[in-house]
Every structure is written in structure tokens, then in C-alpha cells.
Amino acid sequence: MKLxxxxxxxxxALALTAPASATEGERIQITGEIIDxxxxxxxxxxxxxxxxxxxxHTCALWCSAxxxxxxxxxxxxxxxxxxxxxxxxxxxxxxxxxNLASHEITADGMLYKRDGxxxxxxxxxxxxxxxxxxxxxxxxxxxxxxxxxxxx
Amino acid sequence: MKRIIASALIAASPAAAADFSEGSTAKSWxxxxxxxxxxxxxxxxxxxxxxxxxxxxxxxxNRQLGLLRAADGVLVFPNKNAQSGxxxxxxxxxxxxxxxxxxxxxxxxxxxxKGASNIYQVQTIxxxxxxxxxxxxxxxxxxxxKYPEAKGKGPWFRRDPRVNxxxxxxxxFGLGLEKDAELIKELFE
Numbered sequence: 001m002k003l004x005x006x007x008x009x010x011x012x013a014l015a016l017t018a019p020a021s022a023t024e025g026e027r028i029q030i031t032g033e034i035i036d037x038x039x040x041x042x043x044x045x046x047x048x049x050x051x052x053x054x055x056x057h058t059c060a061l062w063c064s065a066x067x068x069x070x071x072x073x074x075x076x077x078x079x080x081x082x083x084x085x086x087x088x089x090x091x092x093x094x095x096x097x098x099n100l101a102s103h104e105i106t107a108d109g110m111l112y113k114r115d116g117x118x119x120x121x122x123x124x125x126x127x128x129x130x131x132x133x134x135x136x137x138x139x140x141x142x143x144x145x146x147x148x149x150x151x152x
Numbered sequence: 153m154k155r156i157i158a159s160a161l162i163a164a165s166p167a168a169a170a171d172f173s174e175g176s177t178a179k180s181w182x183x184x185x186x187x188x189x190x191x192x193x194x195x196x197x198x199x200x201x202x203x204x205x206x207x208x209x210x211x212x213x214n215r216q217l218g219l220l221r222a223a224d225g226v227l228v229f230p231n232k233n234a235q236s237g238x239x240x241x242x243x244x245x246x247x248x249x250x251x252x253x254x255x256x257x258x259x260x261x262x263x264x265x266k267g268a269s270n271i272y273q274v275q276t277i278x279x280x281x282x283x284x285x286x287x288x289x290x291x292x293x294x295x296x297x298k299y300p301e302a303k304g305k306g307p308w309f310r311r312d313p314r315v316n317x318x319x320x321x322x323x324x325f326g327l328g329l330e331k332d333a334e335l336i337k338e339l340f341e
Contacts, residue, residue, distance in 0.1 A: 022204035038231040038240075041260055041268040043184045048265055057326040059238070061318050062309040067240030067291065069216050069231055071267070079267035081229065083199045083216075089207075090214040091199065092242040098314060102326050112202045115226045116269035119202045131326045140339060147324045148310075149340055 025110030025121065032074035032107075033133055034100040036063030037081065040073070050142045053102060053133030058146040060101040067093040070100075072107060072120055080111065080120035104129040170224065178256050178275050185262035189272065192280055193219035193228065193255060195248040201227060210249035217245040219255060219272065228259070232273040238309055239291035241274050252280040257288075 038044070039051040039059060050056065052073060064070055069091065071079040083089070085107075088096040106126040112119040141147050176188035198218040200206035210217055219228040230241035234257070257275040262268035276285040295308050302311040309315060323332025 022200075022202065025203065036238075037271075038273075041231065041262065041265060041271045042181075042186075042273070043262070043265075044181070054325040054327060058319065058324045061315045062238040062312070063240075065312050065315050066238040066309065067242050068238060069229065069240060077266050081198075081216075081267075083203065089199060089205070089211065092211075092214055092216050092240055094214065095314070098318070101318075110203075114202055115228075117227075117229060117267060119198070121203060134327075136325050136335060141324065147336060147339065150336065151340060 023112055023114070025112045027109070028111045028120075029106065029108045029126065030072065030074050030076075030080065030111075030120075031104065031129075032072040032080070033104050034060075034082070034097070034102065035071055035073045035079070036060045036068050036101075037071040037079060038063060038068045040071070040079065045143050046139075049135065050139045053135035054131055055136040055139040055142045056146075057102040057131065058141070059143060061098065062146075064098045064101050065093055070097045072105070072122075078118055080118045083112075083119050083121050085122040086125060100125075100128070102131045102133070104132040170226075172223075172259065176256050178258055181258060181273065183258065183260065185260050185265075185268065186258040186273075187261065188256075189259035190254070190256045191219075191228075192222040192252060194222070194252050195245050195250065196220050196227070197249070198227070198229065210246060213242055213246050215242070216240070217242050217249070219245075219253075219274075222252070226270055228270045228272045230255075230257075230272040230274045231260075233288040233291055234273070234275040235289045235291060237292075237307060241272075241288060243291045243294050244274065244277065244286070244288035247286075248277060248279060253277050254280055256285075 035052050045051050071081050085096045105128050107122040108124045108126050109122040172189035172191045176190035178188040196218050197210035198216045221228055233239050233241045233244045255274050255277050258273040260271040274288045278285045304311050323329050
């Protein structure tokens with residue numbers, strides 16, 4: 001059966017949007033902050049500018065240790081869900097993710113895209129810049145209970 | 153042929169248009185972009201699904217697990233389990249690795265935040281074709297079994313040995329102990 005113009009268009013759209021399992025990645029180098037994605041995406045602790053950086057560091061540790069997925073918040077504003085870092089595939093509560101919580105890193109690796117999300121396999125942390133987003137100057141500590149009151 | 157065209161059109165529709173609220177009894181968390189979502193899916197290792205690197209048993213709890221939704225093939229990312237606090241969903245989903253399940257929870261689709269799409273908070277899970285639901289709240293018990301030396305009062309995240317080692321080394325803001333003491337003094341004076 002020949003494809004008519006009316007049929008061909010949706011089938012082309014299908015080809016573009018259908019999930020492709022285990023797709024080929026694209027090499028990229030990107031700089032950004034290792035964040036906890038649940039707080040960032042859900043807004044449960046506040047707006048996106050408040051749930052990153054030094055203000056949110058303790059919570060980022062809690063979330064990473066608790067198995068919340070970590071992402072790299074790129075300078076382009078995109079979030080790249082981290083699948084591996086330098087061969088460590090323990091992306092649920094792993095030590096490598098925990099050690100980099102809130103750090104700005106420059107990463108070289110492979111980018112995969114699937115159903116609206118970016119996925120990143122970091123083959124090399126080119127530079128670990130440490131914690132550079134000093135947003136505690138604007139937000140204090142987020143959430144407020146992250147630091148127990150020393151007087152109590 | 154009509155069926156093929158219909159399938160193509162559904163698959164080509166924006167993900168944001170998907171509504172899986174029918175049949176859901178998920179509890180609201182009063183999140184800005186939450187929507188109740190009940191659907192059937194296969195539990196998969198996300199790294200395997202995306203890159204083709206596939207160890208046994210979905211990575212044995214060390215890897216994030218995903219929900220490959222039956223209705224449209226979309227890979228949904230469960231970021232959170234049903235417990236309040238800071239726990240992901242891997243521990244709760246691992247017993248269902250490779251299985252078809254039904255899940256109920258909250259889907260996050262926030263057009264104002266890049267990447268906030270197909271993010272999920274799973275509240276209950278059951279294997280497809282079975283009756284009994286499992287609450288996605290097992291993380292703390294598994295943590296307690298892993299760190300018996302951390303037994304004590306208060307929530308787990310105040311007692312977690314790995315977290316506390318970081319706090320002892322670089323402080324709550326991650327900027328070093330001297331800076332930490334200075335900031336804490338400012339905060340609580």
C-alpha cells in the first residue's frame with residue numbers, strides 16, 4: 001500500500017517521538033552543578049534558585065544519600081540526569097554522586113535524550129570546581145531545618 | 153490502517169497532554185505541577201534502557217529504576233518514594249525489576265522548569281494481575297538494616313554516617329568548618 005501524504009505525516013511524527021531503547025549517545029562537554037533533582041523539579045522546598053548551591057548543600061547530601069537521582073544543572077539551564085561518573089554506575093545513593101553534591105564540575109561524556117529528559121554518562125570529570133554557587137547569601141539555608149539551632 | 157494512524161497520532165502527541173488520573177487514588181503533596189497518575193508499566197534499569205549497559209537484577213539497588221509506561225512506551229523517571237523526607241524510589245521498585253506493574257502516584261510536568269517532564273513520585277505498586285498493593289515506603293527500614301550502628305533518635309538523615317562524615321569535614325554549607333561556624337553564628341544570633 002502506498003503511503004498517502006496524510007498518512008505519511010503522522011508516521012514521520014511517530015518515528016521522531018517513539019521511544020528508542022538504548023540509543024546512540026552524543027559526545028558533549030558541559031559545565032554545571034550536581035543537584036538533587038526531586039527538590040529542583042518538584043518545588044517542594046522552594047523555587048529552583050533556592051534548591052541549589054551552598055544554601056541547599058546539606059539537603060543535597062541528604063537526597064543523594066537517600067537515593068534521590070542527581071542531575072547536572074548545566075549553564076544552559078538544562079538538567080542532565082547523571083547515569084555514571086567515571087565508570088561508577090551507582091547512581092542511586094552512590095559515593096561518587098554524594099562526594100560531588102553541590103559541586104560545579106566540567107564533565108566530558110555522552111549525552112542521551114529520551115522522552116523529554118537528558119541523560120548523561122560522565123566519562124571524565126575534567127575539572128571539579130567545588131561549590132561555587134554561594135546562594136546562602138540570598139537564601140540562608142534551605143530548608144531552614146537543615147541546620148539544627150545550636151541553642152536548643 | 154485507521155488503527156495505525158490513530159496510534160501514530162497518539163504517539164506524536166506532546167507528553168504534557170497525557171492524562172493518567174483515571175483510577176488514581178494518590179494523595180496530593182500540594183506540589184505546584186503535580187497530577188495524580190495511575191498506570192501500567194514495566195520496571196526497568198534506566199541506565200540499561202538508555203545506554204544498553206545491563207547488569208543482572210536492574211543493578212541490585214545501585215541504579216535508578218524507571219517505569220516504561222505500557223500505554224505509550226514513555227520512560228517515566230520515579231525520583232521519589234512515598235515517604236516524607238529525602239528517599240528515592242529504587243529500593244521500593246527493585247523487587248519488581250523486569251515485571252509489569254501498576255503504580256499510583258504523582259506525575260510532575262512543569263513547563264516552567266526545563267526537564268521537569270515525566271518525573272514521578274511513586275506511592276503504591278503492585279504486580280500486574282495481582283490484588284495487593286505495596287506502599288513505596290520501605291527505604292528507611294532498609295537503611296536501618298544497613299547502618300545498625302546509626303540507631304538512635306530522630307530521622308535517618310540526621311544519623312546517616314556518610315552524610316555526617318561530609319558535614320564534619322566541610323560543614324552544612326560545604327564551604328569549610330571555619331566559614332560554617334561563621335555563617336551559623338549569623339543565622340542563629
